[in-house]
Amino acid sequence: MKKPVLREVNDSMGFYALLALFGAIILIALGATYYMEHNGHWVTGMNNQIVWGMPHVFALFLIIAASGALNVSSIASVFGRYQYKPISPLSTVLAAALLLGGLMVLVLDLGRPDRLIVAMTYYNFKSIFAWNIILYNGFLAILVVYLWTQLDQTKNKYSKLAGFVAFFWRLILTTGTGSIFGFLVARQGYDAAIMAPMFIIMSFAFGLAVFMLVMFGAYKWTQRPLGDAIVRRLKNLLGVFIGAVLYFTLVFHLTNLYATEHHGVERFILMDGGIYTTLFWWGHFVIGGLVPLALLYLPQTGMKRSMIALASVLVILGGMAQLYVIIIGGQAYPLEMFPGMEVTSSFFDGVVGTYSPTLAETLLGIGGFAIAMLLVTFVARVLRLLPESLADDVVDPHHSKADA
Amino acid sequence: MTMQNTDQSRRKFLGTSAAAVAGVTIAPGVLLHTPAQARPVDQPATSAQRWGILIDTNQCDAGCNDCVTACQSENGWGSNETKSSPEQQAEWIRKVELKDPNTGYKQSLPVMCQHCETPPCVDVCPTGASMKRADGIVLVDKHICIGCRYCMMACPYKARSFIHETLTDQKTVAPRGKGTVESCTMCVHRVDDGGTPACVEACPGKNGKAMVFGDLNDPNSEISQRLKQYGGKQIRADLGLNPGVRYQGI
Numbered sequence: 180m181k182k183p184v185l186r187e188v189n190d191s192m193g194f195y196a197l198l199a200l201f202g203a204i205i206l207i208a209l210g211a212t213y214y215m216e217h218n219g220h221w222v223t224g225m226n227n228q229i230v231w232g233m234p235h236v237f238a239l240f241l242i243i244a245a246s247g248a249l250n251v252s253s254i255a256s257v258f259g260r261y262q263y264k265p266i267s268p269l270s271t272v273l274a275a276a277l278l279l280g281g282l283m284v285l286v287l288d289l290g291r292p293d294r295l296i297v298a299m300t301y302y303n304f305k306s307i308f309a310w311n312i313i314l315y316n317g318f319l320a321i322l323v324v325y326l327w328t329q330l331d332q333t334k335n336k337y338s339k340l341a342g343f344v345a346f347f348w349r350l351i352l353t354t355g356t357g358s359i360f361g362f363l364v365a366r367q368g369y370d371a372a373i374m375a376p377m378f379i380i381m382s383f384a385f386g387l388a389v390f391m392l393v394m395f396g397a398y399k400w401t402q403r404p405l406g407d408a409i410v411r412r413l414k415n416l417l418g419v420f421i422g423a424v425l426y427f428t429l430v431f432h433l434t435n436l437y438a439t440e441h442h443g444v445e446r447f448i449l450m451d452g453g454i455y456t457t458l459f460w461w462g463h464f465v466i467g468g469l470v471p472l473a474l475l476y477l478p479q480t481g482m483k484r485s486m487i488a489l490a491s492v493l494v495i496l497g498g499m500a501q502l503y504v505i506i507i508g509g510q511a512y513p514l515e516m517f518p519g520m521e522v523t524s525s526f527f528d529g530v531v532g533t534y535s536p537t538l539a540e541t542l543l544g545i546g547g548f549a550i551a552m553l554l555v556t557f558v559a560r561v562l563r564l565l566p567e568s569l570a571d572d573v574v575d576p577h578h579s580k581a582d583a
Numbered sequence: 584m585t586m587q588n589t590d591q592s593r594r595k596f597l598g599t600s601a602a603a604v605a606g607v608t609i610a611p612g613v614l615l616h617t618p619a620q621a622r623p624v625d626q627p628a629t630s631a632q633r634w635g636i637l638i639d640t641n642q643c644d645a646g647c648n649d650c651v652t653a654c655q656s657e658n659g660w661g662s663n664e665t666k667s668s669p670e671q672q673a674e675w676i677r678k679v680e681l682k683d684p685n686t687g688y689k690q691s692l693p694v695m696c697q698h699c700e701t702p703p704c705v706d707v708c709p710t711g712a713s714m715k716r717a718d719g720i721v722l723v724d725k726h727i728c729i730g731c732r733y734c735m736m737a738c739p740y741k742a743r744s745f746i747h748e749t750l751t752d753q754k755t756v757a758p759r760g761k762g763t764v765e766s767c768t769m770c771v772h773r774v775d776d777g778g779t780p781a782c783v784e785a786c787p788g789k790n791g792k793a794m795v796f797g798d799l800n801d802p803n804s805e806i807s808q809r810l811k812q813y814g815g816k817q818i819r820a821d822l823g824l825n826p827g828v829r830y831q832g833i
Contacts, residue, residue: 227743
């Protein structure tokens, strides 16, 4: 087995072009933020009925994906799969980058982002948000140490320990993220313990999809060899995670459907919720579930890089649709304060909430992706992050073409 | 001397007051009437009181909006959000109309912050800006609210509003500002002065007031007596939040 050599990416036009592209998107996002914060949230589609909107869909997607982007590192360190070891540092950096991107979106959408220092100095320890502030910051610190043990040969012996800590921390972190909704007793669409494990499974799928796209891009643009051995393993894993997400979605809705009190909200999401029903069936189930499963497993498409990349893109789009349905659909369904009664008021009681995302809030969300990608691009240039080769004989000496 | 005169008049006044208090006292320590509850400004609120409001929906007129307009003029909301859409404008208190689809029976009632004993908004607030006073009044500390809106996600009564634009001409008793969350304060500034909330004061009712304010901890208060005699319901009692606002007739 050849020893994998990690090498920084070269100074090239492509590198600077990527930096410029992501930088430009970030500048646009910051401009959008200034516009929203200067005017106030009245220029967004968010209102007092739908209080969390597009920025939260992006932010939560990025935060969930961050946890899942660490899959490859975890499998190498915690589960001892040496084949994943060369590419693990990329996984760790991507996790940190996605988390920072998500947090940026979340913070910039606050009503008072200038009070970030307040959020860091005043803690209500009963709040899941407060736990998450600690979990997110702790995760970043752990990832820095983990990356150090992965990249510094003299600290390599600690990478297993750091990997364990990071693995358990990310499970707790995503539990915390899922519990933001799971613990909300007030709303019919939430208040379910299954939200926490479901978010963990979603993180596995979303994070791996982002990781695969980044890996494909990095190896294609740096013209380094990427063998089928690693790709085949990862795409099979992605397929399993997509299936698991569908399974959790099924259990979540079946449980609700069994209880008459939840029939209203289930009918809303699954049958007559308009955009939310469309996004659930077409976005989450078909585009984010069935189609990528078919692309990954059908013999005609399963080994084509372009099709695997397409499947990854669809998992990301489907994941965004799923979060849109959970976050915004869950708020759009009216609060049930007076069961069995028809309710009307000047404050939109008893009616489905309306929300149309504006360009500015969507640009802020896209800026979160750009931050993450800019960080990864930058780190790949300044650190010896990417193996020079991920050819089959480097990844796995026992690999034979017959396995493919 | 003027000084002496002043002192004498003060003594006279104190004497008369003492006699008046003695007049309603049937035994040492027992008063026929609860004295004004004004609390010195340097004293913190205590759990000796639990302030509450009782709303009798049978007395609440569907066409009447007096509690809402009284709250608006007391606390200065309802007219100064010019850019926000109706969905974005704040409402501290609103009239809700109910109709039973099976029988056609209609009811009208005001809904505002229910001032829960265990408020979900306080639980979820990351900074502690959402807080409950010892006397049960739930408030937002505008100085440490970061505008995350998690409390609005958690409130089962949709009682809270986020401010979507720059505001001017706020009332000194009710500071409000862009990017923070606000809700009914149970007119805490009036309560601390021994008064009643503006909505309760303004309520004309059909044949007598539909709203009663008082101390739920005091078994002799009107609100406690009425609740003891006629009972009262909580909106979403299933959540076990023990709100300070109770309803009769729903």
